[in-house]
Amino acid sequence: MQKIVILDYGMGNLHSVASALQKVAPGDEVVLATTPEQAEGADRLIVPGVGAIRDCMEGFIRPGFVPLLNRCIETGMPVLGICVGMQIMMARSEENNGVDCLDIFPQPVKFFGTDLKENGERLKVPHMGWNQVQQKIDHPMWRDIENGSRFYFVHSYYVPAENNDALAGETEYGVRIAAAVARENIFSTQFHPEKSADAGLQLLKNFVDWNGQY
Template sequence: MIVIVDYGMGNLRSVQKGFEKVGFDARVTDDPAVVAQADKLVLPGVGAFRDCMDQLQRGGFVEPILRHVESGRPFLGICLGLQLLFTESEEFGHHKGLDIIPGRVVRFPGDIHNQGQVLKVPHMGWNQIDIRRTSPIFTGLKSGESVYFVHSYYVVPEDESVVAATADYGRTFCAAIWRDNVMATQFHPEKSQRVGLKILKNFGDL
């Protein structure tokens, strides 16, 4: 059973439809008991880090998520669902995350440049990824594939060995992580057409 956590912040239906397109049933739930029973767990997210953490805590999702990760069952974080895995974020102050992956979440500076042009923040649209490690969700994909991003913040892991892919936006940043059963992307697979559907299928096949 693939379970998508519904804590009130995320484009859940598009993620669910993505899995359905590649042949997998995925259940959207706001019930922590269902989250605890998931074979594979997906944590999407859009919005502010602090608000999302508050929603996870109020909804009773933190403990089931931590237990799922500790059990070794597959976990996929998407966009803010990647950032929430980290120790803390500097978005609107300093806020604690799930602390599954040591590191922090930082903002793109407002004066980043590329070939003399000032880049807009948020980083929004298609960008290529450089696959550094072949995470299970990247099976059959190669560096140079384009995926869809929408974000103003990015993760900085303490241990760079967890970085599975990077992208460039005025600087090189972490676009995906992989550690054991935990996989997560800063980009949106559900919006990334062929490449994104391949990622969702790879996760479903685990």
């Protein structure tokens, strides 16, 4: 039995993530941890997140999750970031007049803007809905997921795909978006796998099976 820890720092409904994990890994223990102590003995770590980046960063720092995350990364534990959980791993976000993030990945987080267009038509922000994701690297997290599969997105800020050497998956919404980034034992997605039907469940199953290497 594995212990899969989801960090609960007050940002978002985590029960849908836990429920999806229990579906793909019924024999494993899924824990919602509000303190680093509750994450002890973890085999895998998930960093979710929904909401404003400043609140997310404050909520993540306050209980001592930054040293915990750094230790997990250093020891090679598989780590999955989801939505704002991916964005807090970047260098800096334009949200809330600029917020420094964890700088695990050196990329910025940018606002879509108020005049986002595609084929001459104005696009709504936040970006909400299903987008095709093009896989940019051969990674165990993409196992048994067809290239171009659709995943569910909800966000007003994005990590650019351009000049991104960690790019693992890409989509477009007026601009080229990093749908997923990867480095060593970290894989993070802008989309919500727990809300992405069969493709999302497969990605979570792949995370449960992944040894943290590629």
